[in-house]
Amino acid sequence: xxxxxxxxxxxxxxxxxxxxxxxxxxxxxxxxxxxxxxxxxxxxxxxxxxxxxxxxxxxxxxxxxxxxxxxxxxxxxxxxxxxxxxxxxxxxxxxxxxxxxxxxxxxxxxxxxxxxxxxxxxxxxxxxxxxxxxxxxxxxxxxxxxxxxxxxxxxxxxxxxxxxxxxxxxxxxxxxxxxxxxxxxxxxxxxxxxxxxxxxxxxxxxxxxxxxxxxxxxxxxxxxxxxxxxxxxxxxxxxxxxxxxxxxxxxxxxxxxxxxxxxxxxxxxxxxxxxxxxxxxxxxxxxxxxxxxxxxxxxxxxxxxxxxxxxxxxxxxxxxxxxxxxxxxxxxxxxxxxxxxxxxxxxxxxxxxxxxxxxxxxxxxxxxxxxxxxxxxxxxxxxxxxxxxxxxxxxxxxxx
Amino acid sequence: xxxxxxxxxxxxxxxxxxxxxxxxxxxxxxxxxxxxxxxxxxxxxxxxxxxxxxxxxxxxxxxxxxxxxxxxxxxxxxxxxxxxxxxxxxxxxxxxxxxxxxxxxxxxxxxxxxxxxxxxxxxxxxxxxxxxxxxx
Numbered sequence: 001x002x003x004x005x006x007x008x009x010x011x012x013x014x015x016x017x018x019x020x021x022x023x024x025x026x027x028x029x030x031x032x033x034x035x036x037x038x039x040x041x042x043x044x045x046x047x048x049x050x051x052x053x054x055x056x057x058x059x060x061x062x063x064x065x066x067x068x069x070x071x072x073x074x075x076x077x078x079x080x081x082x083x084x085x086x087x088x089x090x091x092x093x094x095x096x097x098x099x100x101x102x103x104x105x106x107x108x109x110x111x112x113x114x115x116x117x118x119x120x121x122x123x124x125x126x127x128x129x130x131x132x133x134x135x136x137x138x139x140x141x142x143x144x145x146x147x148x149x150x151x152x153x154x155x156x157x158x159x160x161x162x163x164x165x166x167x168x169x170x171x172x173x174x175x176x177x178x179x180x181x182x183x184x185x186x187x188x189x190x191x192x193x194x195x196x197x198x199x200x201x202x203x204x205x206x207x208x209x210x211x212x213x214x215x216x217x218x219x220x221x222x223x224x225x226x227x228x229x230x231x232x233x234x235x236x237x238x239x240x241x242x243x244x245x246x247x248x249x250x251x252x253x254x255x256x257x258x259x260x261x262x263x264x265x266x267x268x269x270x271x272x273x274x275x276x277x278x279x280x281x282x283x284x285x286x287x288x289x290x291x292x293x294x295x296x297x298x299x300x301x302x303x304x305x306x307x308x309x310x311x312x313x314x315x316x317x318x319x320x321x322x323x324x325x326x327x328x329x330x331x332x333x334x335x336x337x338x339x340x341x342x343x344x345x346x347x348x349x350x351x352x353x354x355x356x357x358x359x360x361x362x363x364x365x366x367x368x369x370x371x372x373x374x375x376x377x378x379x380x381x382x383x384x385x386x387x388x389x390x391x392x393x394x395x396x397x398x399x400x
Numbered sequence: 401x402x403x404x405x406x407x408x409x410x411x412x413x414x415x416x417x418x419x420x421x422x423x424x425x426x427x428x429x430x431x432x433x434x435x436x437x438x439x440x441x442x443x444x445x446x447x448x449x450x451x452x453x454x455x456x457x458x459x460x461x462x463x464x465x466x467x468x469x470x471x472x473x474x475x476x477x478x479x480x481x482x483x484x485x486x487x488x489x490x491x492x493x494x495x496x497x498x499x500x501x502x503x504x505x506x507x508x509x510x511x512x513x514x515x516x517x518x519x520x521x522x523x524x525x526x527x528x529x530x531x532x533x534x535x536x
Contacts, residue, residue: 118470118471118472120472121471121472121473128522128523129522129523129524129526130409130520130522130526130528132409132413135438135439136412136413136414136437136438137410137412137413137414138411138412138413139409139410139411139412139528140411140519140520140528141472142411142412142530143471143472143475144468144471144472144475144476144479144495145411145475145495145519145530146411146412146493146494146495146530146531146532147481147482147483147493147494147495148466148468148471148481149493150468150471150472152466152468152470153466153468153481156466157464157465157466157481157483158464160464160465160466160508161463161464161483161508163508164463164464164507164508164509165508171503206469206470207467207469207470207478208468208469208470209466209467209468209469209470209481210466210467210468210469210503211466211503212466259434259444259445261434261435261489261490261491262463262483262491264436264437264438264491265437265483265491265492265493266464266483266491266493
């Protein structure tokens, strides 16, 4: 144990889904209070609050949550960082503890999206008189006229670029990712969907953006997740039971995308993931082969496959072989997204980067029920927000 | 007195229509040669200012593609979206025309060339001209 290690002592998430009778503050408060209860602490023990939300980012989400769970005057950091929003809230608390400014903190990520459909796909509102506007002097919407920048297509192109460069990767390999994650979700009562689909059903579903069919795309939805984190010094003051269940944050890394020749037209989700993973492995001293489970950002099946390679879970260029040999299945060599992943567990944007830490921590505590990865001691989480932001965390089970 | 021909405007300002064959231009960093279609305060690669305009080649190869079946309202589907590596430098995203929207008909590495299409006509009769690529 190092003097300035950071530990997770409480973790919780709501079931992901669609809540017509609750708002985002209800969901965030529910997850926050559950995480505090799980850690056997109260809001009065918290020195800092990190609150992640994307769609109501300007609304002071953290302070609105405080009004439901306790206004204690602590600093609140409201953050928005695309799909890495939740992980950014975690990082706020992590950094405050690392800096010695806080002994304990609460991180919460939350989102209410409802049934939003294809994000960003607003109807074209072409001008009646063409006037150049914006940084590219466009006289009308370019979506669909100069390629696609909507998410299913962007991630399809990222996957097809990998497929074009490596043998043994195609529609079927991408579809196998979704087959796996839907199957995994059947064991997770907190997943938005818990229904298995055959490979044929996945491949035969409505095509969104080749090779991503509807069953290879994450749904929109609502949900929240929260973590309570403490310093090493604080942990030592806690009960045997709290220490027994504590999970160490062995690495916490955030990156943005470095310049590439294509990133002005097609965000590169590889460079920043590789950089974050490499730094996380170095920071934690953990080797990719040591990982007992991984929760990675499978917003689309094409994304998950390329991240096998980016996170070093397979040999370079062999992501297709990895899924063909069932390596990322729950009973495979490195289980990936045993929660069901974003594809089936769901992807309430701001909650995702906290919920994946909840999932891994729950396995490391041996409390994951039917989906438990037996004997899990170390796990990794990964999220990407396009634009781009990437966060990777490595978590380890307490030694004692 | 004859009516003036309807004006033509490019869909985006990095498409040049009135200087020989239609072509793309980019802002090239004098420091690194990195290319940008929009204005930049500094080169994202080096952090240093200084740009000159450069005409890009009309030919290139497909880096990656997707075939879009579900799109924003009003966008005809299916269509092929490609990222193209231009000969001589530059990467651009556009539609691929004059090819079946079938994954067996498009592949990474296929040679393509620039073409143009009418993107629309406004109430003044002004034609908006877009660019795309087609198999070379």
